[in-house]
Amino acid sequence: MIHLQDITKTYPMGKRELTVLNGVNLHIVRGEMVAIMGPSGSGKSTVLNLIGCLDTPTSGSYYLEGREVSHLRRDELAQIRGQKVGFIFQTFNLLPRLSALANVELGLRYAGGSDRKRAMEVLAKIGLSDRANHRPTELSGGEQQRVAIARALVKNPPLILADEPTGNLDSHSGEEVISILTSLHNEQDITMVIITHDQNIAHHCQRIVHLKDGQVVSEETV
Amino acid sequence: MKKWFEPLVTAWGGVVTHKLRSFLTILGIVIGVAAVIILMSIGRGAEAQIISNIESMGSNLVIIYPGDVTYRGVRGAGGSAQTLTMEDAEAIAEQVSYISSVAPSYSSNLQLVVGGENMNSQVTGITPEYMKVNNLELADGTFFSEYDYQHGAKVAVIGANVKETLFESANPVGQQIRMGGNIVRVIGVLESKGGMFGSPDDAILIPLTAMQQTVAQPRTAQGERVVSSITLTVSNEEQADYVVEEITNLLRTRHQLSNNEDDDFSIVSMEEIASTVSEAIGTMTLLLGAIAAISLLVGGIGVMNIMLVSVLERTREIGIRKALGARERDIWGQFLIEAAFLTFTGGIIGVIVGWMVSYLVSAMEIMTTVVTADIVILAVSVSVGIGLFFGFYPAWNASRLNPIEALRYE
Numbered sequence: 125m126i127h128l129q130d131i132t133k134t135y136p137m138g139k140r141e142l143t144v145l146n147g148v149n150l151h152i153v154r155g156e157m158v159a160i161m162g163p164s165g166s167g168k169s170t171v172l173n174l175i176g177c178l179d180t181p182t183s184g185s186y187y188l189e190g191r192e193v194s195h196l197r198r199d200e201l202a203q204i205r206g207q208k209v210g211f212i213f214q215t216f217n218l219l220p221r222l223s224a225l226a227n228v229e230l231g232l233r234y235a236g237g238s239d240r241k242r243a244m245e246v247l248a249k250i251g252l253s254d255r256a257n258h259r260p261t262e263l264s265g266g267e268q269q270r271v272a273i274a275r276a277l278v279k280n281p282p283l284i285l286a287d288e289p290t291g292n293l294d295s296h297s298g299e300e301v302i303s304i305l306t307s308l309h310n311e312q313d314i315t316m317v318i319i320t321h322d323q324n325i326a327h328h329c330q331r332i333v334h335l336k337d338g339q340v341v342s343e344e345t346v
Numbered sequence: 347m348k349k350w351f352e353p354l355v356t357a358w359g360g361v362v363t364h365k366l367r368s369f370l371t372i373l374g375i376v377i378g379v380a381a382v383i384i385l386m387s388i389g390r391g392a393e394a395q396i397i398s399n400i401e402s403m404g405s406n407l408v409i410i411y412p413g414d415v416t417y418r419g420v421r422g423a424g425g426s427a428q429t430l431t432m433e434d435a436e437a438i439a440e441q442v443s444y445i446s447s448v449a450p451s452y453s454s455n456l457q458l459v460v461g462g463e464n465m466n467s468q469v470t471g472i473t474p475e476y477m478k479v480n481n482l483e484l485a486d487g488t489f490f491s492e493y494d495y496q497h498g499a500k501v502a503v504i505g506a507n508v509k510e511t512l513f514e515s516a517n518p519v520g521q522q523i524r525m526g527g528n529i530v531r532v533i534g535v536l537e538s539k540g541g542m543f544g545s546p547d548d549a550i551l552i553p554l555t556a557m558q559q560t561v562a563q564p565r566t567a568q569g570e571r572v573v574s575s576i577t578l579t580v581s582n583e584e585q586a587d588y589v590v591e592e593i594t595n596l597l598r599t600r601h602q603l604s605n606n607e608d609d610d611f612s613i614v615s616m617e618e619i620a621s622t623v624s625e626a627i628g629t630m631t632l633l634l635g636a637i638a639a640i641s642l643l644v645g646g647i648g649v650m651n652i653m654l655v656s657v658l659e660r661t662r663e664i665g666i667r668k669a670l671g672a673r674e675r676d677i678w679g680q681f682l683i684e685a686a687f688l689t690f691t692g693g694i695i696g697v698i699v700g701w702m703v704s705y706l707v708s709a710m711e712i713m714t715t716v717v718t719a720d721i722v723i724l725a726v727s728v729s730v731g732i733g734l735f736f737g738f739y740p741a742w743n744a745s746r747l748n749p750i751e752a753l754r755y756e
Contacts, residue, residue: 202671
């Protein structure tokens with residue numbers, strides 16, 4: 125499903141260059157649930173952005189479902205994001221002026237067109253049908269993150285990427301979010317990559333990848 | 347939901363989120379478009395009014411004036427020379443085709459006395475054709491007959507202003523005017539035409555034959571009787587240029603002008619005046635429109651300003667949309683439609699406001715205004731064009747945002 129080969133990523137920092145990733149090799153098979161851990165600055169988010177086609181590597185190859193995507197044009201990357209990738213962010217990133225339902229529907233907007241019925245279905249699945257017409261500010265943090273999960277899920281993507289999905293939640297809401305993600309993974313054949321600091325979450329995954337200084341330092345199978 | 351419909355809904359959402367801001371931006375465009383329409387409709391109105399004035403004098407009118415007196419290299423005022431004669435008028439009537447009537451006239455300043463009123467005024471001696479040629483109608487009384495003309499009857503037809511000055515509200519028909527040494531009886535009053543230079547409202551018309559008894563009509567060296575002007579009507583307006591050319595040739599021959607001499611007369615056709623005047627007013631209208639367009643431009647800059655703010659404010663939203671798979675054209679389309687929506691709405695409201703103000707200006711008789719379809723189409727399309735033009739840069743900026751940075755934007 126995901127195959128990263130000698131990936132490097134450098135950013136210009138004034139006259140010098142900042143190397144964030146220094147030869148990352150990673151292979152994730154379809155349906156796998158993988159946690160990425162590591163200290164801040166280790167390059168976790170950059171790896172996730174590359175996997176999600178939000179960014180392109182400076183060198184190396186990235187095969188997504190067997191297709192080399194590291195040199196595609198911006199619009200082609202956007203299309204891949206729209207069709208194949210569902211993002212879940214630490215800060216939820218819902219649009220504040222849209223209702224929960226409209227936010228979920230937005231997940232379909234660039235993937236082939238809105239479908240209110242489908243959005244409602246997914247909202248029901250995560251147990252928020254009664255909150256469909258509430259704005260994000262009227263929802264608790266846990267509810268907001270569940271809406272964000274529904275938005276990622278609504279287009280049935282083969283790949284879901286989550287960047288510290290419980291980082292802004294209390295432990296109870298965090299548990300809820302984790303149980304939704306794990307049950308999704310168990311029910312549907314979705315590949316999941318989750319960045320986390322939380323050992324508890326990591327142990328729900330099948331494999332934990334440790335990053336440090338832009339390299340994979342160890343992998344453990346749970 | 348239909349796919350093409352979604353960007354419109356998104357743009358509408360952007361507009362209603364900031365109602366006051368959108369309203370003020372639209373207001374800028376409304377003022378610009380309304381100003382263009384009002385000023386241009388005033389210009390068009392002035393043009394239409396002047397053209398109709400000219401046409402009321404007869405658009406097939408051609409007037410011949412004598413040339414200037416040149417004395418020791420100093421050129422006198424136009425019409426001051428005594429080069430045009432009765433015999434010229436007769437020759438034109440006989441020899442030039444496409445002419446329906448020719449009316450020579452001779453004007454002179456005379457002292458007029460009515461009761462206690464005393465005024466110095468220009469009196470014009472005319473032939474019976476004069477009324478028809480100049481498109482004149484009588485408001486009261488009668489015009490002198492061919493018989494009166496042949497016999498030099500001492501009768502006068504006066505203009506509306508003259509009636510006002512000399513007789514006030516009294517009925518002038520049958521009254522007498524002392525004119526130089528003679529007594530002239532008023533037999534008719536001309537219908538008022540209003541308007542411009544040489545208005546018949548100021549005319550005092552008597553038979554040219556009577557004029558000759560009152561003041562001595564000068565004669566040229568050849569013994570021809572001098573006239574002040576020759577007015578004629580062209581039977582076919584399309585032939586006006588040909589007629590003017592023919593008259594020029596005829597008069598040059600009659601006046602024995604050699605090839606290197608200038609014309610000692612000038613010929614003015616109403617059609618020419620109308621086209622010159624309407625061209626001049628057209629330029630003025632355009633100038634007015636251009637001045638108004640500056641406010642439209644300022645409105646457009648307002649749109650750009652608001653769109654830049656809006657893009658900055660929604661940086662995070664743009665990042666989210668991009669993460670969800672929005673392509674660059676989806677993003678700039680969204681902002682461009684929003685800008686076009688603001689200016690299009692402003693344009694439509696501006697047309698309505700401009701139209702209403704123009705109508706009021708006309709209705710209150712401050713000025714004549716004419717709103718034409720081309721002004722409306724111009725104003726609306728320019729306003730939408732401004733929206734697209736000034737919306738393009740902010741929209742393009744938005745579409746080029748790096749999604750990762752946009753998502754991190756606070």
